[in-house]
Amino acid sequence: MLMEKILIVIGMIFELISGQPHRELIPNITNPQQIIWKDIDHMLFVKDADIFEYNVVEKTLENIGTRKPNEFVGLDENGNIVLCGIEHFIIDSEDEFSTVFTVNGKELKFFPTIRPISVIGDTIVAMTAMDFLEQHYYKISIASGEIKEIEEPKNISDDNNENMALYVQKDMLGNVYLNYDTRELFRYAIRTLAHRLDSI
Amino acid sequence: MYIWGMKRYITILIFTFICFVTFPTVCWADVNGIFPKDEATVDTRTINFRWVNTDPNAEYTYMLDVGNVIDSTKNYFPRVGISVPSSNGTSYAYSVPKEFGNNILWWVKYCPKNQNPCEHVLSSSIYSFNISADAVATPPVSQQQPQVKSIEDTAAPKVVKKATPPPSSSTSTPTKPKEDTTDTMAWNVNTSELSKPFSFPFKEYIGVTQWHGNTAFQKPHTGIDFGAIQKEILAIGDGEVIGKGWDSYNGKCLSGGNYLLVKHSNGMHSSYFHLQSTYVDVGKNVKKGDVLGISGNTGSWNCQPLAYHLHFETRLGRSQSTHVNPVDYIATDWSKVLTLNAKSNSGRLSGDNPHPTF
Numbered sequence: 001m002l003m004e005k006i007l008i009v010i011g012m013i014f015e016l017i018s019g020q021p022h023r024e025l026i027p028n029i030t031n032p033q034q035i036i037w038k039d040i041d042h043m044l045f046v047k048d049a050d051i052f053e054y055n056v057v058e059k060t061l062e063n064i065g066t067r068k069p070n071e072f073v074g075l076d077e078n079g080n081i082v083l084c085g086i087e088h089f090i091i092d093s094e095d096e097f098s099t100v101f102t103v104n105g106k107e108l109k110f111f112p113t114i115r116p117i118s119v120i121g122d123t124i125v126a127m128t129a130m131d132f133l134e135q136h137y138y139k140i141s142i143a144s145g146e147i148k149e150i151e152e153p154k155n156i157s158d159d160n161n162e163n164m165a166l167y168v169q170k171d172m173l174g175n176v177y178l179n180y181d182t183r184e185l186f187r188y189a190i191r192t193l194a195h196r197l198d199s200i
Numbered sequence: 201m202y203i204w205g206m207k208r209y210i211t212i213l214i215f216t217f218i219c220f221v222t223f224p225t226v227c228w229a230d231v232n233g234i235f236p237k238d239e240a241t242v243d244t245r246t247i248n249f250r251w252v253n254t255d256p257n258a259e260y261t262y263m264l265d266v267g268n269v270i271d272s273t274k275n276y277f278p279r280v281g282i283s284v285p286s287s288n289g290t291s292y293a294y295s296v297p298k299e300f301g302n303n304i305l306w307w308v309k310y311c312p313k314n315q316n317p318c319e320h321v322l323s324s325s326i327y328s329f330n331i332s333a334d335a336v337a338t339p340p341v342s343q344q345q346p347q348v349k350s351i352e353d354t355a356a357p358k359v360v361k362k363a364t365p366p367p368s369s370s371t372s373t374p375t376k377p378k379e380d381t382t383d384t385m386a387w388n389v390n391t392s393e394l395s396k397p398f399s400f401p402f403k404e405y406i407g408v409t410q411w412h413g414n415t416a417f418q419k420p421h422t423g424i425d426f427g428a429i430q431k432e433i434l435a436i437g438d439g440e441v442i443g444k445g446w447d448s449y450n451g452k453c454l455s456g457g458n459y460l461l462v463k464h465s466n467g468m469h470s471s472y473f474h475l476q477s478t479y480v481d482v483g484k485n486v487k488k489g490d491v492l493g494i495s496g497n498t499g500s501w502n503c504q505p506l507a508y509h510l511h512f513e514t515r516l517g518r519s520q521s522t523h524v525n526p527v528d529y530i531a532t533d534w535s536k537v538l539t540l541n542a543k544s545n546s547g548r549l550s551g552d553n554p555h556p557t558f
Contacts, residue, residue, distance in 0.1 A: 092453050094503045113502050131409055131417055132425055134505040171326055172557050
């Protein structure tokens with residue numbers, strides 16, 4: 001019994017020393033258009049019309065909703081799914097609007113031809129929709145409709161998760177892999193524990 | 201007994217630690233019987249690939265895929281698929297050709313041993329490893345020639361030429377249709393390149409931001425957008441400049457900017473848009489390779505400024521409606537003309553991309 005515990009501890013130490021990254025295939029999902037981390041345990045995959053939630057711990061994939069082809073999936077303040085409709089128009093003058101976003105029935109109209117790259121809470125981060133145009137990035141408040149140009153945001157790639165303890169990668173075939181680094185996860189656990197102890 | 205047990209474990213741990221410190225690649229590569237393990241470094245091009253059958257209750261036949269990592273894009277490119285003889289079990293010795301480079305990846309596909317037809321399932325992991333730059337291939341004497349198969353379906357998209365009509369002019373040089381290329385080993389050894397009439401419009405290889413054809417952004421896109429920032433543009437063949445000016449096909453909000461139109465001796469035309477400046481005038485005869493101007497970002501779309509790029513078209517006649525895929529008429533090694541930022545924007549791979557994965 002004691003030996004087993006000792007071996008587990010030693011194994012964990014070696015695991016941490018090695019820093020070997022681990023990778024596992026997420027089954028039944030290929031080429032998702034969007035990957036959204038809901039929290040450390042759950043991620044969303046948007047695949048065509050369907051929205052799936054993947055439980056990282058239990059390794060289950062559940063279809064939790066649908067979207068239309070011109071809708072972008074985001075999360076509101078409470079972590080619920082919010083859909084952002086996108087319409088583009090050909091215009092003849094700078095006084096017109098070429099983009100309309102529709103969020104929760106509210107229409108937001110903008111001159112630049114843009115597409116959302118992230119919808120979190122009250123904020124939409126958008127970028128120039130067309131590849132051949134000069135690329136700009138914008139921050140939009142859903143509540144006020146205010147649009148403000150920003151620098152290119154870091155980590156806009158679907159593949160990245162902020163803490164980098166867990167992150168997903170796609171291969172050339174569209175397969176999606178969950179990567180985790182034990183050492184980073186350990187650090188994350190310590191940080192989370194410290195944060196929770198502080199808040200007691 | 202108890203103490204001996206402790207000693208045994210400690211001894212194993214010490215030896216593991218020493219091995220890890222001394223030969224990290226070897227020790228860790230063999231942990232799961234997989235070799236070369238992910239991110240390993242090896243010092244030979246002749247590699248005894250080994251993998252593990254995690255299902256003890258079934259036997260499988262395997263196919264070993266070996267490819268390379270394209271450095272600038274970090275995309276994977278499968279180069280060879282090898283049917284592993286069942287006598288080999290879960291290993292296969294293969295000498296990785298120098299042409300594959302030093303950043304190699306590999307994976308295994310498998311199907312149950314008696315399945316007919318064999319429907320290969322991709323293994324869950326793709327391993328990448330590096331070969332030391334000075335490694336030399338020494339194929340074992342007894343090694344049999346690997347069976348090279350075209351990798352179809354999921355492993356590697358076919359590279360197939362889009363059918364295009366021949367040039368309309370009777371004076372044109374007949375162009376031999378490019379061969380369909382279905383074997384990933386041979387895709388960049390295309391003899392029909394020699395029969396293409398034109399040359400590349402730049403002095404060096406410049407990547408593409410949008411290919412010709414029905415792309416994710418335009419249907420159709422009438423040319424190829426090269427991601428050129430103020431680069432010299434070249435005449436792709438002998439001919440005469442027959443058009444120059446400011447293109448404005450729909451007011452100031454939809455403009456191609458400064459453009460040039462060249463009529464070539466075989467009757468075809470080439471056009472260059474969004475130029476920053478031009479060095480030739482209408483009526484000027486040009487030779488293949490002459491510098492015509494500098495690429496830029498002039499013009500606009502939906503009243504918005506364009507990114508720096510060259511929109512380049514080849515046409516059978518003068519009209520834009522006769523546009524054809526430049527890839528079919530320009531003799532160059534298109535494998536070196538990469539799709540720019542394809543990883544973050546996969547839509548750029550769409551259209552008549554001669555290599556749909558990068």
